[in-house]
Amino acid sequence: MRDALRHIYGNGIVFFYYLKWPFLLGYPALIYGADYPRHWSMDAIWVYCLALIVKDFVYLFVLKKRHGNKA
Numbered sequence: 630m631r632d633a634l635r636h637i638y639g640n641g642i643v644f645f646y647y648l649k650w651p652f653l654l655g656y657p658a659l660i661y662g663a664d665y666p667r668h669w670s671m672d673a674i675w676v677y678c679l680a681l682i683v684k685d686f687v688y689l690f691v692l693k694k695r696h697g698n699k700a
Contacts, residue, residue: 649678 656675659665 645678645681649681653678653682 652675656665656671660667
């Protein structure tokens with residue numbers, strides 16, 4: 630059970646690392662451009678992707694500048 634949860638967690642990290650931008654831009658294009666039906670779970674994933682992107686920008690522009698770009 631523990632290994633299964635680790636694999637699910639790792640897959641989630643990889644999924645959202647590579648697909649947050651295409652999903653954030655593509656899902657609204659599907660809804661408004663191709664009449665794709667909306668579903669609450671897809672909307673929740675879209676909001677989560679938006680939150681991850683906001684977090685990335687906050688880290689990139691606020692926290693790195695505060696620490697003087699020390700890596």
